[in-house]
Amino acid sequence: MHTAPQKFSRALTALAALTLAAGSAHAAAPSYVGTWASDLAQCKVPQERPEAPLVLQEKRFDQYETHCTFSSAEGAxxxxxxxANCQVEGDAQAYDFTLTVSGDTLTLTDDAGSQDLLRCR
Incomplete structure (x- = not known):
């Protein structure tokens, strides 16, 4: 037979385990996730226009007719x-790059150099 304190203790332990499991399932998104543009006016441009902003998700990005899926994203x-594996205007291309976030600035660096982008709000 279990006493009330034992039952409470077991219930508390089970609740703590569920809370930890739920927390790990909803880990924070990487700092690069968001919409980025060369200036804040570009943030309002729709994706069907060539000057659209860059939309970064955890495992992909999209910008106008460029759609990339990340095969790996290493860092923290x-x-x-x-x-990434990309489709650029229908052509398959591999694309390797680095993303660095500092406050509301994202620096995208690839073989062509680096570009600073601002976080859209």
């Missing part, structure tokens, strides 16, 4: 090395 915090 504010710097990520990404390997």
């Amino acid at each position: 915090g504010d710097e990520w090395k990404v390997k």
